[in-house]
Amino acid sequence: MDKILLIGFRATGKTTVGKLLSEVLNWDFIDTDQEIQKRSGKTIRKLVEEKGWQHFREIEKEVIKSLVEKSKVVISLGGGGILHQQEIKALKQKSFVVWLRASPKIIIERMLKDEKTLEERPKLTSEDLTTEVVQVLTLREPLYQEFADLTVDTERLSLEEIKSFILDRFSRFKN
Numbered sequence: 079m080d081k082i083l084l085i086g087f088r089a090t091g092k093t094t095v096g097k098l099l100s101e102v103l104n105w106d107f108i109d110t111d112q113e114i115q116k117r118s119g120k121t122i123r124k125l126v127e128e129k130g131w132q133h134f135r136e137i138e139k140e141v142i143k144s145l146v147e148k149s150k151v152v153i154s155l156g157g158g159g160i161l162h163q164q165e166i167k168a169l170k171q172k173s174f175v176v177w178l179r180a181s182p183k184i185i186i187e188r189m190l191k192d193e194k195t196l197e198e199r200p201k202l203t204s205e206d207l208t209t210e211v212v213q214v215l216t217l218r219e220p221l222y223q224e225f226a227d228l229t230v231d232t233e234r235l236s237l238e239e240i241k242s243f244i245l246d247r248f249s250r251f252k253n
Contacts, residue, residue, distance in 0.1 A: 079252035080149040086178035089188035092154040100152040177226035
């Protein structure tokens with residue numbers, strides 16, 4: 079077991095926690111959204127505006143496929159990456175999968191505080207933010223649950239507690 083895969087909705091802490099874990103483990107850190115931006119030469123917002131969600135998902139799928147053979151890496155999977163079930167199944171075989179979870183209320187609070195939300199994160203639906211978060215989360219939660227080896231509620235724990243909890247469970251899981 080030489081990968082940790084962080085899954086979950088937007089604004090649940092995947093990138094922040096992933097960077098912390100990679101530092102402690104002395105592993106590489108890969109954020110699939112950043113990889114998509116590198117490959118396309120555009121921000122996600124710009125890519126989706128110009129080419130649409132389907133094109134974004136195609137690049138995302140290729141990025142996920144490319145990670146299967148990587149080792150000693152912590153991966154932050156974009157919130158919708160879980161929709162590529164076949165690729166996630168292949169990645170899961172060599173990964174400890176952690177679902178970072180938060181309630182819609184907390185996700186919305188975090189998104190509104192985060193400058194990236196407006197600049198980089200395109201809307202997923204035509205609905206208002208609250209409706210969008212609730213609807214999309216309702217669709218994705220069963221997939222997060224299905225693939226997760228560990229679920230961590232990010233609402234009440236500090237980053238240090240989250241990091242320590244994941245590392246403890248990871249050491250037990252891989253042995």
